[in-house]
Amino acid sequence: MAIISLTTDWQHRDYYLGALKGRLLSICPGAQLVDLSHNVGNYNISQTSFIIKNAFVHFPKGSIHIIGVKSEETPEHPHVVVKYQDHYFIGADNGIFSLIMKGDPEEIVRIENIEKEDHFHTFPELNVFAKAASHIIKYNNLTELGSTQKELYRLVPIRALIQKGTITGQIIYIDSYGNVTTNISKELFESVRQEREFEILVQSNHYRISKINQNYHETSEGDFLALFNSSGLLEIAINKGNLAELLQLDINSDIRIKLHDY
Incomplete structure (x- = not known):
């Protein structure tokens, strides 16, 4: 049974998702359709890549x-199928694949040989991506879809800044509980910390956290906490509260870690 995941920035009031699922079920009979997320911020490929990167494995x-976020084809950003770790990703080559994938993909093919319907030219998920998925399921190869492409369009992810005695990271994802995930990995934190005492500063110096939890319940309800989540990244939260809403945090807001010398 073929499995097709769907990630879009569509709202549920729109017909787009229903139409895409209907097309997929029509031309990919027996396929299992899985919704990854349809609450992505409009055109937000950073948020989209975070969701897909942590789910597809x-x-x-x-x-x-199928990636239905910022999916319009342009001369600089063609529609492609990318094979990576024996998975197939379909979308526009606008940098999102480089954020999802750590290493080089096994194969990149431009989608050039799909018969397109003129009245769906603004709906590439329906007009192109669904048909590409059907081709992969039927023929288990990419060669007939179009020409091979050597490299992907690359975006450079924002890295945490390391200065003397300080790590400055940014919020890269906010979940539905208002917990914020930063770009500070556990490996980076431990290598720079070197067992020193620390304070995590949220919103300048107003809120401080001086320990790392293993679980949320280790901190009393309503209190701030920090832990390394299932993505291996530093997460800041309020136990049974909404941190992002309370402090009006957003994507790219700074989180600082101050390290204390012995």
């Missing part, structure tokens, strides 16, 4: 992942 190999 739990899918069976051979799964197909």
Whole structure:
């Protein structure tokens, strides 16, 4: 059974998702459709890449992942299928694949040989991506979809800044609980910290956290906490509260870690 995941920035009031699922079920009979997320911020490929990167690894190999965020084709950003770790990703080559993938993909093919319907030219998910998914399922190869492309368009992810005695990271994701994930990995934190005492500063010096939890319940309800989440990244939260809403935090807001010398 073929598995096709869907990630879009569509609102549920729109017909787009229903139309895409209907097309996929029509031309990919027996396929299992899985919704990754449809609450992504409009055109937000950073948020989209974070969701897909942390979800696709739990899918069976051979799964197909349709990316319906910032999906319009341009001369600089063509529609492509990318094979990576035995998964297939379909979308516009606008930098999102470089944010999802750590290493080089096995194959990159431009989608050039799909018969397009003129009245769906503004709906590439329906007009192109669904048909590309059908081709992959039927023929298990990419060569007939179009020409091979050597490299992907690359975006450079924002890195945490390391200065003497300080790590400055940015919020890269906010979940539905208002917990914020930063770009500070556990490996980076431990290598720079070197067992020193520390304070995590949220919103300048107003809120300080001086320990790392293993679980949320280690901190009393309503109090601030920090832990390394399932993505291996530093997460700041309020136990049974909404941190982002309370402090009006947003993507790219700074989180600082002050390290204390012995």
